[in-house]
Amino acid sequence: MTATGVHHRSYTSELRLRATRAEYVRLALMGVLLVVVPFVLDNYWMSIANTILIAIIGAVGLNILVGYTGQISLGQGGFLAVGAYTSVILSDRMGLPTPLAIAFAVVFTAVVGTFFGLPGLRLKGLYLAIATLASQQIIEFFIRRDIGDFLTGGLGYINVERFGFLGFQIGGRDVFERQWYVILAILAVLSVMAARNLFRTGLGRSFMAVRDQDIAAEAIGVNLTRAKLTAFAVSSGFVGLAGALTAHYSEVVSWEKFTLQVSILYLAMIIVGGLGSIAGAVYGAIFMTLLPVVIRNVANAFESVVPFLGNQLPAVQNATFGLVIILFLIIEPRGLNRLWERIKEFFRFWPFRY
């Protein structure tokens, strides 16, 4: 929605991502926030910030597929694994420079994602969800059983060398989180920008046309096969990047990090954040990553008064996770992004209701 009093006099003006000064102020504030974070947070909260940044990349990727193209996917955990294992095998075992290995992992995950997106050409909705669930199970089976010890050499996990490139090496406990923050923040911002701009292109619009009405989209000349498969490829590419970064950041890869639960967590992120909105994916990633941490801190603070909270913490966290999703589906199915828009509208129209 455009703010009252904003008039476009040219197509260029209308196509601009930001039309009002308020939007530029907000952007500047976010920039300041990103820069300030490493100076005000301690190492623990920095690690949470880093986890959020990786989740943002993954959630943006999933939202391209689910929110923008309408292709439901339960294979997120599997695609994260493909990115993680590919990057680590290429960098640590085959000696490729890590950034290059990450780039290859992005491409390879896109290819794998496209392959598993093939059922999307015939299936929709729940049927496609089950087909992508199969992709999660197949990939998980492959990495979990590790037939022939091809992936982990019989260990069950892969040790990942500390990230380094061209003489730069991530440092020890004191600087580890902050250095990673810089890398992850840059990549997260680039990912958000890339996704945001994708939907201003013909390709991005064809994704949305497929989501809104695929038959009509085909009638107006959208190549459905190409649009659906490209959506899977682009989305998986983002997810592959998130997977590769997870591996290098946590410095160990094991199948336990890429289970169906992770797929569900990412779906929850985009539902809570807002389907079909890049900002929503960001809000969802922040919210769902912070939720268990905040619950734990609250439980610790109130442990003496309500011992149940501390004693049954994981159960309380899981129950809250479910409750949050239910509440969002009932109260605001369009997620945090829509809530934010409502807040903006309130201030914009105040004292009038509309």
Added chain:
Amino acid sequence: MNRTRRGALIASLAALTLGLSACGNGDGGGGDGDASPIPIGIIADLSGATGDVGTPYNQGMLAYINHLNAEGGIDGRMIEADSNDYAYEVPQAEDLYRQYVNDGVVAVQGWGTGDTEALHTRVGQDELPFMSGSFAESLTDPNEAPYNFVVAPTYSDQMRVALNWINEDSGGDAEVAVFHHDSPFGTAPVADGQEWVEEQGYGLGYQAYAMPGGQQNYVGLLNQAQSQGAQYIVIQNVASPAALVARDIADQNLDMTIVCLNWCGNELFIDTAGEQAAEGHMLIQPFAPLSVEKEGHGIINDYLEEEGIDPESVGTSWVQGWYVMHVMAEGIRQAVENNDGEELTGEMIREALETMGPIDTGGVIGEGAIEFSAESHRGSTSTGVYRAEGGQMVEVEAGATP
């Protein structure tokens, strides 16, 4: 426009304030004075897939800290343990670990194999000694995991002892089915067992089966083992599912002997299966249960008496927690002595553990002495072998080694 800008500004400021208020005080607790407490982080499974043994293990650990602090701590300094449930979820363990590091702990007690493996690289980089309820062999190599210490014989050593016993009991010709938890913990000794059979030239058949979780019974799996012709079932899982297998064997009237490793080789297995169903099954248990009298149990019995706890209610997993904590505390004590007055670090504790020589457990762990070196973080290779008889763990062999 103005209103829009004001709205955006207020909202952004609110977001900024929220963000800033989210940061806890990350001061850490590592500051040292002579009497400052020694902070330790504990990652426990109280409510997860292995909570049946994880809970008493955690209680044993906290009881030891309680006892140690009541005795005046280490050189007058109390152990300050922060213990939290992670429900056997790797991401939760990682989150807790990062919080402990930020709080300035000098050592960490973990639990599962998956999470110990997931954390071992970070632990090495952070230079924090890490012990856990995982006795996976991969954690004993200081080149791979420089800050991980394995107190008891590894799962692989326990598997080797089990296979030695089976080989002897069967006369060298039997089929062995290995039922294992479907996780890194479960699979840890499987390949090593196969290698041991080949290496020793045993005439034993060897086949592994993953145990799916949440089952009402394991009849299907037992049918597969029967097709293999298995007379022995080695179980690498926790007590509850192993007890279910024992019941199924009794219900089906099968002629099979279970050989439980570590986390099902305990009283909980016997109690859950029931005295009759458990009768005659074998338990490979590196930590001596209280029912078998060892010198090292004296201190536990005194503590239980003081606290008014019935020793009958204290199982082997509790004893495990007590003694794993004891070994870590002895390392800390040595580090404090070695570096009189200096700020205690994880590196000092590692060095102390590697160089202090044997730590006496009074016959509770294997033959009783735990010893690490710079070349090996495998504390012991000897374990007790028990048989379930009349609802009790009866010692068949003390200090069995592969």
